[in-house]
Amino acid sequence: MELTITKNATCTFCGCVCDDIELHSDTERIVETKRACILGESWFRNHTAERLYPDALIDGEPATVDEAVEEAAEYLYNAHMPLVYGLSNVTCETQREAVALAEMIGGVVDSHTSL
């Protein structure tokens, strides 16, 4: 099968954020990495585009994303002091949305930095 080559891909595994990585991939997985270190290489190989997990889980049972979104909104809306936490392994665009959500639900937003 023809491999797709992605030049100057960005590794987000550590704070170096190397943006000179070459990736060779098929439709489901990355099969080769160039210039990444061992940590970066295992990071790229560890994630695939396979459907390994259910779209969503509610109380441990498979559910649709729509149902899970409604359920999540209900919990967050009803809470007096909800917490939005994490934000390290997501994009800045996601972080911005998370801050907006935290503001609307009147909660605390926090990241790994506070540890």
Place this chain on the structure above:
Amino acid sequence: MGGKVTCTLGEVKNRADLIIYWGGNPAECHPRHFTKYTLTQKGKFIPKGRKDRTMILVDIRETPSAKAADIFLQVRPNKDFEVLSALRALVKGQRIDAARAAETGLTVEQLQDFADRMKQARFGVLFFGMGLSMTRGKHMNSAALLSLAAELNAFTKFVAMPMRGHGNVTGGDVIMRWTTGYPFGVNLSRGYPRFNPGEFSTVDLLLRGDNDAALILGADPGATMPQPAIDHLARIPTITLDPKVTHTSRLSRVHITTAATGISAPGTVYRMDEIPLPLRPPLKSPYPTDEEVVRRIYKAVAKKPMWLPLLEPTAKG
């Protein structure tokens, strides 16, 4: 960390002739830091690369990074603040007590040599890791190191930079600073941002049992936090967004699988020197991105009546 004297990694590459790592182990934790940004690269004002640079490593034990260093200084555990204070005194030409210095694990001569090298450098940089900022003294250690870097600018050009860890933690600081004015632990429960580390930081909130719901994304506290904090997350409705079913997902009421950042989700992340870089994800995920899911939750909440009593505009205006 407002007010820090810092620069980009590009400037380090092109200018730094003295590179100090303090309480960090880049050889194992940031493997390409030496080769891509700091030590071995030739720079505009560093024509001979490694030969033009001196590297000093300060740590409590000899890690694999020591092999790369010209000078390794082993300090006693929890004595970083004392070493930094001694250096700040020496840089200003003050004398320090030999017995007190010995308590840190270093001799006065070693400290004096360290201070002299910093003052004589053309462009020095202090990289500091969690071995400094997460041990006894914590942010006071970081503050002492940042002050040392700032004070050295009376003699030469000197900067400091934290060695940030996984993923986009730096972006988190930047985005929260931009949107709320504070870098982390921001409490919006009164409708405006309040900042008080120790009160509004996650572990403290969870240990006190202050939160009655949680949304976790881009992290797995269920694997990393102190057990009582994890227990509280399990007690309250927790919602987790993650590309995998994680420890946190298993204690959550709701888990939503998302595309993996940089692998199958596009966007921007910040490098440790606060340079934003675009992602080039090679794969297409069957799952939605975190960004999309958070936005959908936002929209679902927005349909409900606002919790915050808004002031009615008065007739007088």
